[in-house]
Amino acid sequence: MRTAGGARTMLTAVRVVTWNVNSIRARQGRVLAWLTRHRPDVVLLQETKCTDALFASEGYTDTYEALGYEVAYHGRDHWNGVAILSRVGLTDVARGFPGTNRPPYDEARVIAATCGGLRVWSVYAPNGRELDDPHYLYKLVWFERLRGAIAADRSGTPTLLAGDLNVAPTDADIYDPARWRRRTHASPPERAAVEALIDLGLVDVTRVAHPHHPDRPGRGPFTWWSYRPGQFAADRGLRIDLALVDARVASSVRDVWIDRDERAAGVASDHAPVVVDLSLPAADRAPGRG
């Protein structure tokens, strides 16, 4: 716990991480090691690739609880799947979108909760596959529904939306923009969909904290690298894992960092954790944390 110098306002460090783990079963060892090493307060997971039943079973929820976390999850089958772990309180959980969710909108891609004075959303956008694939149109409508859900949220709580948005917002977020010009993740409608989210009053905090890759002016930093040989080593990646926060949260951001060391490890996810370190007014936080 820290106090601000002049302002006498009690501030508390809150670490939030978003991480597409590409299967919680395949990644559980790495996830537990990461939690132990970095002690995040709020963990937004995507692509857990497991059912609620498996997440509730021995070795997952009980293990996180033993580390001090409350747990909320949303998974229907062996695809997609999102979850939130929090050791600063976890209430008002919402799964999926408001209203009817006929297939494919019943896929487990969204979970929200209130944690430590933040309304956090863990989201996993559809991939899109190809520009002429029906899945691409689904992706665009899915973003409209996400925008509607954020706009309709009446919690009044400062908002932090993070996850795998499967869109590189600008050409600077792609190692080789020309190569991706006619592919999903870079198309103008997808970028417009992310811009529409941001237009709700959100800030892409990674871009603010890291205007450029330290070694590649005008490029990166990235959060995803293909598993194919040489891609990570050559830093041929995309920035598709984003953290979008409203103005109240933006003013509390102390640091944003991408854990490339985790991506470099053996049996790693193809996505790196993206960490947002905040200093929140203590009054905004849920009571009960020792």
Added chain:
DNA sequence: ATGACCTGTGTAACAGGA
């Protein structure tokens, strides 16, 4: 130029990823 890999599933090729 293209593909290379990883995870899950009816454990053998596939679907899906990005």
